[in-house]
Amino acid sequence: MKPSSHLFKTQAAAALADPELQRALRQATTDGFAAKRAAAVAAFPEFEALRERGRRIKDHALRHLDVYLARFAAAVETNGGRVHWAEDAATACSVILDICRQAGAAKVVKSKTMVGEEIGLNPALEAGGLEVVETDLGEYIIQLAGEPPSHIIAPAIHKTREQIGVLFDRHHHGGRAVRPHTVPNLVDEARHVLRGKFLEAEVGITGANFLVAETGTVVLVTNEGNADLSLTLPDTHIVVAGIEKVVPTLADATTLLRLLARSATGQEITTYTTFVTGARREGETDGPRNYHVVLVDNGRSRMLADEFREMLRCIRCGACMNHCPVYSAIGGHAYGWVYPGPMGSVLTPRMIGLDTAYDLPNACTLNGRCRSVCPVQIPLPALLRRLREQQFERGLGGKPTRWALRAWAWLARRPRLYQALTGTVAGLWSRLPGKRGAVRRLPFAAGWTASRDLPTPTDPTFLSQWRQKGKRHHD
Amino acid sequence: MPDHSSPPRVAVFVTCLADLLRPQVGFATVKLLEAAGCRVEVPTTQTCCGQPAYNSGDRADAQALARQTIAACEEFDYVVLPSGSCAGMLRQYPALLADDPAWAARARGLADKTYELVSFLTDVIRLDRLPPVRYHRTVTYHDACSGLRELGIREQPRRLLAQVEGLRLVEMRDTEVCCGFGGTFCVKYPEISARLATDKCAAIAATGADEVLAGDLGCLLNIAGRLRRDGSPVKARHVAEVLAGLTDSPAIGEDRA
Numbered sequence: 166m167k168p169s170s171h172l173f174k175t176q177a178a179a180a181l182a183d184p185e186l187q188r189a190l191r192q193a194t195t196d197g198f199a200a201k202r203a204a205a206v207a208a209f210p211e212f213e214a215l216r217e218r219g220r221r222i223k224d225h226a227l228r229h230l231d232v233y234l235a236r237f238a239a240a241v242e243t244n245g246g247r248v249h250w251a252e253d254a255a256t257a258c259s260v261i262l263d264i265c266r267q268a269g270a271a272k273v274v275k276s277k278t279m280v281g282e283e284i285g286l287n288p289a290l291e292a293g294g295l296e297v298v299e300t301d302l303g304e305y306i307i308q309l310a311g312e313p314p315s316h317i318i319a320p321a322i323h324k325t326r327e328q329i330g331v332l333f334d335r336h337h338h339g340g341r342a343v344r345p346h347t348v349p350n351l352v353d354e355a356r357h358v359l360r361g362k363f364l365e366a367e368v369g370i371t372g373a374n375f376l377v378a379e380t381g382t383v384v385l386v387t388n389e390g391n392a393d394l395s396l397t398l399p400d401t402h403i404v405v406a407g408i409e410k411v412v413p414t415l416a417d418a419t420t421l422l423r424l425l426a427r428s429a430t431g432q433e434i435t436t437y438t439t440f441v442t443g444a445r446r447e448g449e450t451d452g453p454r455n456y457h458v459v460l461v462d463n464g465r466s467r468m469l470a471d472e473f474r475e476m477l478r479c480i481r482c483g484a485c486m487n488h489c490p491v492y493s494a495i496g497g498h499a500y501g502w503v504y505p506g507p508m509g510s511v512l513t514p515r516m517i518g519l520d521t522a523y524d525l526p527n528a529c530t531l532n533g534r535c536r537s538v539c540p541v542q543i544p545l546p547a548l549l550r551r552l553r554e555q556q557f558e559r560g561l562g563g564k565p566t567r568w569a570l571r572a573w574a575w576l577a578r579r580p581r582l583y584q585a586l587t588g589t590v591a592g593l594w595s596r597l598p599g600k601r602g603a604v605r606r607l608p609f610a611a612g613w614t615a616s617r618d619l620p621t622p623t624d625p626t627f628l629s630q631w632r633q634k635g636k637r638h639h640d
Numbered sequence: 641m642p643d644h645s646s647p648p649r650v651a652v653f654v655t656c657l658a659d660l661l662r663p664q665v666g667f668a669t670v671k672l673l674e675a676a677g678c679r680v681e682v683p684t685t686q687t688c689c690g691q692p693a694y695n696s697g698d699r700a701d702a703q704a705l706a707r708q709t710i711a712a713c714e715e716f717d718y719v720v721l722p723s724g725s726c727a728g729m730l731r732q733y734p735a736l737l738a739d740d741p742a743w744a745a746r747a748r749g750l751a752d753k754t755y756e757l758v759s760f761l762t763d764v765i766r767l768d769r770l771p772p773v774r775y776h777r778t779v780t781y782h783d784a785c786s787g788l789r790e791l792g793i794r795e796q797p798r799r800l801l802a803q804v805e806g807l808r809l810v811e812m813r814d815t816e817v818c819c820g821f822g823g824t825f826c827v828k829y830p831e832i833s834a835r836l837a838t839d840k841c842a843a844i845a846a847t848g849a850d851e852v853l854a855g856d857l858g859c860l861l862n863i864a865g866r867l868r869r870d871g872s873p874v875k876a877r878h879v880a881e882v883l884a885g886l887t888d889s890p891a892i893g894e895d896r897a
Contacts, residue, residue: 177829181831181835490817490820491836494832527828527829528828530785530820530823531822531825532785532818532822533786534816550695552697553697554699557696570701571698573692577656577688577705578705580684580708584684587656587659587660600896602894602895602896603864603868605869612826612827616830616831616837616869617862617866618864618866618869620861620865623890623896626659627658627666628654628659628682632684
């Protein structure tokens, strides 16, 4: 998708002023995912220990990524599949389009894949003349709406039930309201439409939650079973996955599965957890005849080599955004690219540019809640701060802010001057006539005073008073 | 290591916000530490811990202020700050100065003896009883993010507040959710910040408390400023003022009588 992260401030303001979006967000994040995760963690005392194990598994896999990727690829080929390596988004898309063409495909069904969004797979396939249908309910909704996902596990989290009903009526019934927009009705309707698509498609594309090196297995989780239909009904199954998804063993994958579902939706385990190890074998009655795995780098190996390696531990659970006060206030679209929230604020500047995505690392209060819930303990605030350092080093950001910061730091490095100045300001202010303890408006502080009064000095500074006291002591 | 036979020498790092906007937080800090048996001193070359620079990506200035603070405070047994956020910053100095061998060790030395005020009283001094203090109010407590998640401060202030005669503590919903201050965040992204402050003030108001207390002035200025703008009768104070019994003067941002 075309990034709009440079419009973050405008998009955030629009999101804050959108009552429907606000209603959808409030229901979904605070009352929904966060509460469900808390309940799941409370019921599972070993959770903290498991987080530590999850971190170690991912760190180990990343430290030996070359070894485990090679092992995974060899196992896939041994099982009769084909592995394709894609250095960037364009390569990945053209590899996948080629496979579809070789399969003589006209229709493709897709199960939700964030790396698919990252590489812009749908537009690439559509440009190649293919019909692409998303089969995850949320993803299907936003495909009809022509919107990008606003959450990595709940792509249509920003939509209310009423909005979805109207959308379905428009696309399925020529705008007529056929049935009441209840949840069961809407789900039924999508199921009915999608069932036909599953049966017609020649190619099914899925992502991967984990790649297991020891067996060449791809692990997929869904709550709708749409991945299973996408990969068993069409003749060709294509898996597209980031290279960081590989873990050494099935045991490692199950450890991470226990973390993933609890962190994401508060479930002990997702409704469907599928282990795919290749195409239909001789004597088997179902499954695809052709099986391909496309492994996407797209900047990941560069990240592996620098101080952002820890970000590659991410298992895409969405807990960081579910617990982020900023995400909860503005939703995912304001971030302007594929990955929103804290994890997106680290990934997006890396992928589309520190300049274009300037606001993302900065629009964060560094409150640390994301880090405290991350199932693999990614130090998100520290990574965001590191991005701010890189931006500062490159001279990005508004000149007035930079100058104000430098001037303040210059002063703070000179204690006598600093104390003389703050002492004078506080002394004068506290002697001003009137009894007000705060101001409603102050030049250069409009950002604060637009919505808050600004408490003002009411006494001489502490340090000047302390000094006076000391003098009296000695006199 | 501190010599346990004599009272510990404690440096108060008052923080730039308290120094300028709420000096009585500094006096409350001194009073509480002296009551706990500490020899309190206030290093005169202190200004700011460097957090605004650090969080804005200005590493060089943050390092310079870290060195200045280390030099000002390292001779003491402990450094105590009435702020979880600034105490957390001093604890970051070893990482900030990791590339500078001469200073990294000094930074580690300082970080190891740096504490936020309330947790210092409960966890280090192991103060069982506060000097008698009364405050007939219903209050609610906001857990400032840095103190809560970087330093594990949650029960400590509640334990001490329970000893204040007449004080009733009512917990708010989402007490661990950020108030929207976030240092420079609040002026860089004022609309988002205001929204978070509004949510926080709604949670405070829903408790029916007379006052909101917290351990960090950044949050308190934000919350007090928003409450005042809304015309809310709820007042805001630093927890140290209540624990030290320094509550005669107007609350934060409140007009003088």
